Amino acid sequence: MTAFDCDVTIVGTGPTGLVLAHLLAQAGVRTWLIEKASSTVDEARAVSIDDESLRTLQTMGMLERFLPMIVQSYGVHYYSWRNRLFAKVEPTSTEYGHPKRNAFRQQQLVALLRDGLAAYPHVQIRFEHELMQFTQTTDGVDWLVQHQGQLQAMRCQWLVGCDGGRSTVRQQLGIEWEGSTYEQLWLIADLIGRTSPFRHTRTYCDPKRPAIRLPGPQSTVRYEFMLKPGETPESVLPDSQVRAMIAQREPSDVNLTILRKVVYTFHARIATNWRVNRVLLAGDAAHLTPPFAGQGMNSGVRDASNLAW
Numbered sequence: 089m090t091a092f093d094c095d096v097t098i099v100g101t102g103p104t105g106l107v108l109a110h111l112l113a114q115a116g117v118r119t120w121l122i123e124k125a126s127s128t129v130d131e132a133r134a135v136s137i138d139d140e141s142l143r144t145l146q147t148m149g150m151l152e153r154f155l156p157m158i159v160q161s162y163g164v165h166y167y168s169w170r171n172r173l174f175a176k177v178e179p180t181s182t183e184y185g186h187p188k189r190n191a192f193r194q195q196q197l198v199a200l201l202r203d204g205l206a207a208y209p210h211v212q213i214r215f216e217h218e219l220m221q222f223t224q225t226t227d228g229v230d231w232l233v234q235h236q237g238q239l240q241a242m243r244c245q246w247l248v249g250c251d252g253g254r255s256t257v258r259q260q261l262g263i264e265w266e267g268s269t270y271e272q273l274w275l276i277a278d279l280i281g282r283t284s285p286f287r288h289t290r291t292y293c294d295p296k297r298p299a300i301r302l303p304g305p306q307s308t309v310r311y312e313f314m315l316k317p318g319e320t321p322e323s324v325l326p327d328s329q330v331r332a333m334i335a336q337r338e339p340s341d342v343n344l345t346i347l348r349k350v351v352y353t354f355h356a357r358i359a360t361n362w363r364v365n366r367v368l369l370a371g372d373a374a375h376l377t378p379p380f381a382g383q384g385m386n387s388g389v390r391d392a393s394n395l396a397w
Contacts, residue, residue, distance in 0.1 A: 092228060094118040097244040099219050099257055101128050103194065104249035104371030104388035106201035110148040111396030113208035116227045120244065121211070122233055124218035128198040131348055132278040133311055135302055136382030137192045141389040146185070150204055157196045159305045161187035164289040169296070178288065191304040193311070194385065219256050220248060221296055222367070226382065229366050234244055250388070252293040253355070255373035261364050267357035270378070273315040274352050275324050277334070279344035282309045292337060300380075309341060312379075321351035354378040 096112055098105045101123040112119045137158065145151040157269045163178030179188040205211050215258040218289055220239065222231035229247040233240050249257025282303060292299040313333050315324060323329070355376040362369045371388030 091243070092118075092245055093242045094119070094120040094244045095246065097122065097229070097231060097242070097247045099123075099249050100249065100251035100371075100373070101125075101198065101202065101213065102250060102252065102371065102388070103134070103198060103201070104392050105248075106198055106205070107144060107148070107389050108248060108250065108370065108392035108396055109205055109211055109213075110150065110201060110394060111144075113211045114148065114203065115396070116210065118210045119212070119322045120242070121213045122217040122219060123203075123213070126215050128195070128202050130195050132310070133194040133310070134382070134385035135191060135193065135304055136196070136386075137380070138191050138386045139182065139186040139188045139190075140191065141386050142186040143184045144389055144393050147393075148204075150200065153204075154192075154197065154200055157192060157200075157305060159191040159287060162189050162191055162287050162289060162303070164291055164292045166293060169294045171292070171294075176288070189382070191302065193305060193308065205274050205328050207240055214360070219251075221260065222257075224365050224367065245366065249367065249369045250371050250392075253372045253376050254264055255369065257367065258359055258369055258373050261361075261367060261369075262362050263359050263364070263369070264321070265357040266360055267355065267376075268355050269357070270354045272354070273319070273321070274350055274354065275311075275313045275315060275321075275330070275333070276348075277311045277313075277330050277346060278308060278348040279311070279334075279341060279346050280306070280308045281344040282307045282341060284309075284338065284340050290337070297332070297333070299337055301341075302367075308347070309344070311341075315351070325351065368395065 095118045098121045109119050109121050166175040168174050217233045217235045220232045220234050222229055228243055228245050231242050249255050290301040298314045302310040331342050358375045362374045370391035377384050
C-alpha cells in the first residue's frame with residue numbers, strides 16, 4: 089500500500105481553502121494547506137457574506153466567534169442621477185436561519201479560520217510553501233513545493249486548487265477560461281472612521297460616474313467608482329482624487345483614513361473543467377464573478393461545502 093503524507097492537499101489559504109480544511113477536519117480527513125505567502129491576507133477584499141455562508145460557518149462551529157465581527161442584515165438603496173432614492177431592497181426572510189446580506193472584513197474571517205484549525209492535530213498549515221509542480225498516479229498525487237529555497241516532495245490522495253484567479257493548479261492542468269473581461273475599470277477604496285449610521289449599500293445610478301457605497305463593521309466603508317474613458321489608475325489613485333469623488337456622494341466620509349485603494353478590472357469567467365482525475369479546482373481558481381452581487385467569495389464557500397461533502 090502506498091504511504092501518503094496526507095489525504096487531501098489544499099493549495100491556498102483564502103476563504104475557500106480554509107473552509108474546506110475545516111469541514112474535512114471535522115470528518116477526520118488528514119489535510120495539508122500550503123500557501124506561498126507568509127500568512128493569510130491582511131487587507132480588505134470580500135466585504136459581503138450571505139446566509140448560506142453563515143450556515144456553513146455554523147456547521148464548522150465558528151459562527152459564534154464570527155458574529156461579533158460583522159454587521160448583520162443590510163439592503164441596497166438605489167439613487168438616480170439626480171441623487172434621488174427611487175428603489176430599495178431590504179430582504180427580511182431567513183430561509184437558512186440567518187440574514188441574507190451581512191457586512192464583514194475578509195482579513196478577520198481568514199484569521200479566525202486559520203487560528204481555528206489549531207484545534208485539529210490532523211491538519212497542517214504550511215505558509216511560505218509554493219507549489220512548483222505535481223504529477224498524478226492512479227491512486228494519488230505527487231507534488232513538489234519550495235520552502236526557503238529548498239524543494240520538498242510530498243504525496244496525497246487528492247489535491248484541490250483554491251489558489252485564486254491566477255491559479256497555479258489550473259495553469260498546470262492546462263485548463264482554459266471561458267467568459268468575458270469587462271472593459272470598464274473601477275476604483276475601489278476602503279476607509280475607516282465612518283460616523284454616518286446609515287447601514288445599507290447605496291448604489292448611485294449616475295451615467296457620468298456610477299458608484300457604490302458599502303458601510304461595513306468597525307466603522308469601515310467601501311467606495312467603488314467606475315472610471316471614465318481616458319482615465320488611468322495613475323490619474324485616479326492619488327488621495328486627493330479619491331476624496332474628491334467621495335465628496336460628491338457622502339461629505340462626512342471625505343476625511344476618513346484610507347486603508348486601501350486599487351483599480352480593478354472585473355471578470356465573468358469560468359474554467360472549462362473543474363476536475364482532472366484526482367486534482368480539483370474551487371473558488372476563484374474555477375470561476376470569477378463581478379463583485380456587484382457579492383457572490384465571489386460566497387460561491388467559493390459553496391464549492392468548499394460541496395467538495396467536503
